[in-house]
Amino acid sequence: MKILYWTSLFWPEIGGIEAIAMNFLPALRASGHEVIAVASHGSLKLPDKSVYNDIPVYRYHILNALWKKDPVQLIRITRQIANLKRSFQPDIVHMLLGPPSLGYFHLQTMNAYPSPTLLTIHVDLANARTGSDTLLGHLLQNVDWITSDAYATLSHVRKIYPQIGERLTVIHNGFPMPKPEPAALQFEEPHIVCAGRLVPEKGFDIAIYAFSQIRKRFPNAHLTIAGDGPLREGLEELADEQGLNGHFHFPGAVPHEEIPALLNTATLVVIPSRQDSFPVVAVEAAQMGRPIIASCIGGLPEAIVDGETGLLVDAEDVQGFSAAITRLLGDQAEARRMGQAARERAMTLFSFDRYVDAYDGLYAKVIARFGDSQRASPL
Numbered sequence: 001m002k003i004l005y006w007t008s009l010f011w012p013e014i015g016g017i018e019a020i021a022m023n024f025l026p027a028l029r030a031s032g033h034e035v036i037a038v039a040s041h042g043s044l045k046l047p048d049k050s051v052y053n054d055i056p057v058y059r060y061h062i063l064n065a066l067w068k069k070d071p072v073q074l075i076r077i078t079r080q081i082a083n084l085k086r087s088f089q090p091d092i093v094h095m096l097l098g099p100p101s102l103g104y105f106h107l108q109t110m111n112a113y114p115s116p117t118l119l120t121i122h123v124d125l126a127n128a129r130t131g132s133d134t135l136l137g138h139l140l141q142n143v144d145w146i147t148s149d150a151y152a153t154l155s156h157v158r159k160i161y162p163q164i165g166e167r168l169t170v171i172h173n174g175f176p177m178p179k180p181e182p183a184a185l186q187f188e189e190p191h192i193v194c195a196g197r198l199v200p201e202k203g204f205d206i207a208i209y210a211f212s213q214i215r216k217r218f219p220n221a222h223l224t225i226a227g228d229g230p231l232r233e234g235l236e237e238l239a240d241e242q243g244l245n246g247h248f249h250f251p252g253a254v255p256h257e258e259i260p261a262l263l264n265t266a267t268l269v270v271i272p273s274r275q276d277s278f279p280v281v282a283v284e285a286a287q288m289g290r291p292i293i294a295s296c297i298g299g300l301p302e303a304i305v306d307g308e309t310g311l312l313v314d315a316e317d318v319q320g321f322s323a324a325i326t327r328l329l330g331d332q333a334e335a336r337r338m339g340q341a342a343r344e345r346a347m348t349l350f351s352f353d354r355y356v357d358a359y360d361g362l363y364a365k366v367i368a369r370f371g372d373s374q375r376a377s378p379l
Contacts, residue, residue: 001033001034001091001092001363001364001367002033002034002035002088002089002090002091002092003028003033003034003035003036003090003091003092003094003363004036004038004085004088004090004092004093004094004115005021005025005035005036005037005038005094005096006037006038006039006093006094006095006096006102006106007021007037007038007039007095007096008039008040008063008096008102009039009040009042010022010037010039010052010057010059011052011256012044012046013042013043013044014228014253014254014255014256015197016122016196016279016280016281017096017122017280018256019175019256019259019280020173020175020280021037021096022052022256023175023176023352024355024356024359025037025052025053025055026053026054026055027352027356028356028359028360029053029054029055031356031360033360035055036055036056036057036058036084036088036090037052037055037056037057037058038057038058038059038060038081038084039057039058039059039060040059040060040061040062040063040102041059041060041061041062041063041064042063046059047059048060058084060077060080060081060105061073061077062077062102062105063102065077066104077105078105078108078109081105081106081108081109081112082108082109082112083112085109085112085113085115086112086113088113089113089115090113090115091115091116091363091367092115092116092117092118092363092366092367092370093106093115093116093117093118094117094118094120094359094363095117095118095119095120095143096119096120096122097119097120097121097122097123097139103135103136103138103139104135106139107135107138107139107142110142115370116144116145116366116367116369116370117142117143117144117145118143118144118145118146118147118362118363118366119139119140119143119145119146119147120146120147120148120149121146121147121148121153121154121157121277122148122149122277122278123153123277124153124156124201124275124276124277124297124298137161140157140160140161140164141161141163144167144366144369144370145167145168145169145362145366145369146164146167146168146169147168147169147170147171147359147362148168148170148171148277148278148299149170149171149172149173149277149278149299150170150172150277150278150298150299150302151170151299151302152277152298152299152301152302153277153278153298153299154168154169154170169358169362171355171358171359171362172278172283172302172303172349172350172355173278173280173283173350173355174283174350174351174352174353174354174355174356175280175283175284175287175350175352175355176352177287177347177351177352178260178284178287178288179260180260180261180264180288182264182288182289182290182339182343183264183265185267185289185290185291185332185335185336185339186267187267187329187332187335188220189220189221189222190218190220190221190222190267190268190329191221191222191224191265191266191267191268192207192211192221192222192223192224192266192267192268192269192270192325193223193224193226193262193263193265193266193268193269193270193285193290194207194223194224194225194226194227194269194270194271194272195225195226195227195254195259195262195263195269195281196226196227196271196273196279196281197227197228197229198225198227198228198229198230198231198232198235199229199230199231200231200274201273201274201275201276202227202272202273202274202276203272203273203274203295203315203316204225204227204231204235204272205231205234205235205238206272206274206316206317206318206321207223207225207270207272207321208223208225208235208238208239208242208244208248209242209318209322210270210272210318210319210321210322210325211223211242211244211248211325212242212243212244213318213319213322214322214325214326214329215244215247217326217329217330218326218329221247221329222247222248222249223239223244223247223248223249224248224249224250224251224262224266225248225249225250226251226252226253226254226259226262227252227253227254228252228253232250232252235250236250259281259284260284260287260288263284263285263288263290264288266285266288266290267290267329267335268290268291268292268293268325268328268329268335269281269285269290269291269292269293270292270293270294270321270325271292271293271294271295271300272294272295272313272315272321273294273295273297273298273300273315274295274297274315274316275297275298276295276297276298276299276300277298277299278298278299278300278302278303279300279303282294282300282303282304283303283346283350285342286303286304286309286342286343286345286346286350287343287346287347287350288343289339289340289342289343290339290342291309291310291311291328291335291338291339291342292304292309292310292311292342293310293311293312293313293321293324293325293328294310294311294312294313295312295313295314295315295316296312296313296314296315297315300312304342305341305345308338308341309338309341309342309345310338310342311324311327311328311338
């Protein structure tokens with residue numbers, strides 16, 4: 001089948017969604033599908049058309065055009081995407097929901113070459129505007145199927161858009177198992193690792209406050225926050241204010257292929273999100289046999305079994321995170337047991353083959369359903 005995969009950004013941009021795509025699309029192609037990717041230009045200077053592992057990647061200045069509300073640019077991009085759809089003739093459009101505004105150009109070009117739309121939601125919609133008059137509302141009304149990486153997210157979708165009925169599927173994130181074997185957890189100089197976009201909803205300030213509280217008991221501990229984003233300078237200043245000089249590391253954005261090596265140095269992985277769906281780092285840390293301490297929000301309780309593969313803490317509870325970190329650093333046997341349990345669970349529930357097979361089967365189901373509806377439609 002022909003699959004048009006539409007995402008906000010694409011490799012070499014770095015992020016969880018980008019990490020999923022760079023593994024997933026080549027796997028689809030290896031299964032015999034023809035795949036192209038459509039994305040917006042991001043912060044990097046990249047060509048409008050490139051090739052990634054024999055997969056054509058088309059980039060448009062989508063975000064810039066929408067932000068400027070430039071009618072000439074909006075019309076030009078709409079025509080370009082319409083021509084791409086007519087030329088490629090996709091059997092299905094698989095759109096990943098980043099900023100809802102990205103859906104504008106898909107909605108404008110749906111008639112260029114009619115095909116079913118599968119929408120994957122990787123973001124928490126708790127604070128999103130979803131009325132029938134909003135862009136997101138229009139997008140939800142015009143897709144044929146919705147998937148997400150978390151039951152919590154789809155439960156929210158069902159509340160805000162009950163018309164979707166049973167056209168909802170949860171497919172938990174999956175990745176190929178990394179090549180390096182998990183290193184033993186080290187406690188002489190405990191290393192706590194966080195990773196993700198440096199934005200308020202990721203809650204990395206909470207990790208800094210919690211880490212500052214455990215320093216008296218674990219003076220040799222270190223904290224690394226890997227990632228980049230608008231809060232970088234503020235987080236660095238906060239770490240200085242908390243007296244973490246020499247114990248706080250800020251490597252910036254880490255290429256996806258280097259994430260396993262970083263996690264392999266961790267004693268614990270902390271995910272202190274204020275708002276999240278199913279962060280990719282939860283799977284990656286589990287694959288490397290790391291116990292995880294995370295906020296009990298969104299899809300995180302689906303990624304982490306409290307007391308078995310890690311510990312769950314109320315969101316924004318600095319004392320709770322501090323106590324959880326102290327507990328696992330102080331009980332090496334429990335931390336090791338949780339890390340091993342996390343890896344075993346990741347090898348089955350979050351396996352890459354399961355992930356690819358689930359989408360492969362769903363594509364066929366949605367395409368068949370769309371064909372049946374087209375045949376049933378009156379002339």
